[in-house]
Amino acid sequence: MVMRPKFTTLEGALEFVQRVRTCTLFSNKVEGLPALWDYVDLPADHGGRTKWGARMEAIWEWKNELPATYPDEVFYGKIPGGLAVLMSMKHLREKHYPEHHQPVNTCSELARQVYEIIRLDPGETAEIRTIAIERTHCSKSRFDTAMKQLQVTLNIARDPAAGTERDRWLPFREAYPDFFTGS
16 A cells, blocks of 8 residues: 655645646546645645635645746646646656647637737736637637647746736746747
8 A cells, every 4th residue: 555645735735746746636537647635634624714625725725836936846737638737847848848738820729819819918817818708709618728728738828927816827938938948
C-alpha cells in the first residue's frame, strides 16, 4: 500500500506539485494523474468560511495562489479533456508544452476570434466574454468552450502577475516570454 502524504498549507501544495509534476484539482478521472483533493488534509464538508468546506476553499485559493506566489515554479492551466491542473514549470517547459501546444490557427474560428481579443487587449474573463459575445454573437457556452480550447492548446494563459482574485488572460507568449527566448 502506497502511503499518501497529506498537507494543509500552500507550501505543502507546492512541494506536492513539484513532486508529482502535474495534478488535477478535484478529479481523479485522469489515469496517472493524482488529484490535489485526495492529498489535502482539511475537512471536506466543514471548517471553512463558506458552505463548501475548508478543503474546497483551500484548493480553490491555491490554484491561483501557487502560480502567483511561485510563478517560476507552478503553472495553472487546462489539459486535453479540459480539466484544470497545476503543473511544475519544469514539466510544462520540458514535456507538456512541446507535446500539447498547437498553433492558434488550428483552433476553431471562435477560439481564434477570442484569441485576437485577448492579444489586442488582455483582460479578465468577464470583459473578454462581453466583447466576444458582442462581436461574434456567440453564447456564453460557446465562449467558454473557445476559452478552454485556447488554454488546452497553450495559446493563452492566466496572467501569473494578476494576483489571486480574478482571472486575467494573456497570450501564452506574453505570460511566459522566457519559453521563447532564442526562438
